[in-house]
Amino acid sequence: MRSPEELVKNFRIHGRKVTPQRERIFQILQGNVSHPTAESVYAELVREMPTVSLKTVYQTLHELVDMGEISPLDLGTGSARFDPNQLAHHHLVCTRCHLVKDLYLDIEEIQIPGEQLQGFEAGAAEITFRGLCPKCKAEISEQSESG
Ligand SMILES: [Zn+2]
Ligand SMILES: [Zn+2]
Numbered sequence: 001m002r003s004p005e006e007l008v009k010n011f012r013i014h015g016r017k018v019t020p021q022r023e024r025i026f027q028i029l030q031g032n033v034s035h036p037t038a039e040s041v042y043a044e045l046v047r048e049m050p051t052v053s054l055k056t057v058y059q060t061l062h063e064l065v066d067m068g069e070i071s072p073l074d075l076g077t078g079s080a081r082f083d084p085n086q087l088a089h090h091h092l093v094c095t096r097c098h099l100v101k102d103l104y105l106d107i108e109e110i111q112i113p114g115e116q117l118q119g120f121e122a123g124a125a126e127i128t129f130r131g132l133c134p135k136c137k138a139e140i141s142e143q144s145e146s147g
Contacts, residue, residue, distance in 0.1 A: 001069045001084035004030055016063060021045065021052045025060045035073060035081040035091075035100040075100060075128055090126055094133035096140075103129070 002010065004026035011018045028044055029036070042057045061082055064070045073081040075091060077098040090103040105127070112122055132140065 001029060001064070001086060007064075007069065010067070011063075014067075019056075021049055021056055022060050024049065025057060029064070029070060029082070029084045032084055033102060035075070035083050037079045037081050039079065041082075073100075076130075088124065091128050092133075093128055093130050094136055095130050096132055096136040099133045099135075101133075103127075 001007070004023060007026045008018050008023060011022070024045055025041060028041055034040070038054065038057050038061055041061070042052070042054045045052050045057065061070065065072050065082070069084070069086075071083045071086070073083050073091075075081060075093050075098075077093065077100070081100065085102060087104075090105050090107075092101040092103050093099070107125065107127065110125075
């Protein structure tokens, strides 16, 4: 994702609305590695701007997706998440608390056998690894120790 300043300029160039709420959403997303949901962006924003609506957050996020600035992610955690990290990467997902971490792996060497491609020209692939984060792993082992 571009910097909040560049996004403001770009939104104006394309005749899209720029409001203080939208600028704040850009700032919340910048460098955000938590893969936030619309609801979590809203929760952060509403603390500072009590009049903001969830609809404004959704609209802004969807415009950023349209512009290719952020990626929508469906990681099977129950709600759509948004990723401002536009570098090719993969994800580690905790199935218990839904923590999502970026993962940089070189999967170029994975070759799909010709007959499996079924005529497709395969492009980019993203891998989601599901498991337990360190915190959940520790909590589960504590529970099993205490009975
Ligand atoms: Zn977890
Ligand atoms: Zn990511």
